[in-house]
Amino acid sequence: MAEEDLALIHALQIAPRVSWAEAARVLGCSPTALAGRWERLRRAGLAWLTVHSGEQSHDVVAFVDLRVEPSWRTEAIERIARDPRAASVEETADGRDLVLTVIVPDYDSLAAFTLDDLPTTPGVRAVNTHVATKVHRQGADWRLDSLDPDQQAALRESARHAKSPAGGHIPNSYWPVVQRLAHDGRQNAAEIARALGRDPATVRRQVARLLATDALAFRCEVAGLRTRWPIVCTWFAQVPMTELDHTVRSLSTLPELRLLVSTAGQSNLMFLLWARSAGDLMRIERLVNEKLPSLRLSESVLTLRTRKRMGWLLDRHGRATGEVVLPRSLLPR
Template structure:
């Protein structure tokens, strides 16, 4: 199977980052090709685990609690612990890292009670877990659905279907959960396919998906196998920012094309951000750039991610490709209602 991602692939993926549910005809007009060519290209990328479109809890789910959990493990039990974590819907992202801890986990749960059960009760009881530490996010300022490949020009970007402006989220009926789950497995599923999966009429599905999109309860993202991209290295930095400089720090960091995540944290170390970089030299360049641009930001720690085993619910192989197995993040259960 062809594991290479070429320039035309990158252009398609950039277009899908902007408009994940655009029709092939819409994307073809922008990219100067045919719908059939794009559909064939996408199927090669998706079936090879090189790229995928998913949906996950969006920015309007204010009850969602996010925490970054460091886990130390007995070396001989490492794979067993990872196996437990990747199948737990509360652990949406699981990564093996180079120093300071063995694993780092992004936990996303419906509230602080569930976070306490995960961090204090369930995770420490897993055989092989030696130590658990946690940082709770107080705000997510930027996340990976907004990261872009920079493979198409501004005119092409502007020509793609603009995402709907998110309205204030209102409680949705429990009937919407099957749609959210189906879209987590494949964010490009058509109304006809979703109707077949959920046993509903296509017209009903189209109306309900439109409501989900307008509510901003779901975020759609087009992902790429990182090791096959131009940014094969991931690094996270932790630091301290004076409260009066927080907004300016966020505005500056979000101009970085390498940025994948930016969050405020509870505690003395009150800020973190994650970038994808071309090389270790590139990471040094970024650190120097930040020192010049943000002199008030005190970086206290950095960590390089060696291998991502799960990313926003999707299980990945050792080569970073999607395996096709998805564990839907637990906060999506919030869509069920009471």
């Protein structure tokens, strides 16, 4: 991707629904050019806007490792990727075949998926579950490095708006609008009203309410292989509880960090990085060992392909196919 493409994606990472006029003022180009560039990136599957549950969500998050018979691998991926409980699906190396990010409303749902449904999926030989006890950093927090500090500050100011105390409750009548936003997070109320055949004023009011609460969170995603960070690696570690807060603060300073989660089990911390190269992974591991002597790295897992990310199905090159399997959190309950 061109530098202008990366700059636009960085801007939408900070302010996913910023107007093209405001984005153009910050980036120094025309709104029409930005809109055209975004449409080209979106149609090529190189960048997209996704929606997930907001900050007030009480969903249970877990990371599930699967071992799969080689002859069943393709069929297992296809079947699991279309399950709304599996928000993300990665093909991995080093003792695992698939790693799933599972998001479900409660522990009963997690048990049903991991203990009942996954073990009976054709080809699945073993299931191992790591339950998240706290998500410290997530993919929505990760940023490209294409904008200067002043541009980033201007976009953060554009994205800042007052939140209603209404919390994360979404009325049933809003779900068609939520589902349209899940397929294209930058759609405006007029476009959604036309697609749904509904009254524009009603849709405008519903969109405004959704944006003014923590019910939904928007994030701009990018095809990792087309960025400067094509290598994806996950580390499992053990940290003394007395050092956990310091460790979280220190790891959060890494620009490569995409995910940082406390987990239940022998490894009580899991973090995922996007790196520039295999050599860069070694540099990061050495840095972590030097800066955090109390952290004991127990295992690293290299992602070979990402087949689904936060509901979006991806092709073999990590590009969005345009097909979205709505996560369970965005379906009426």
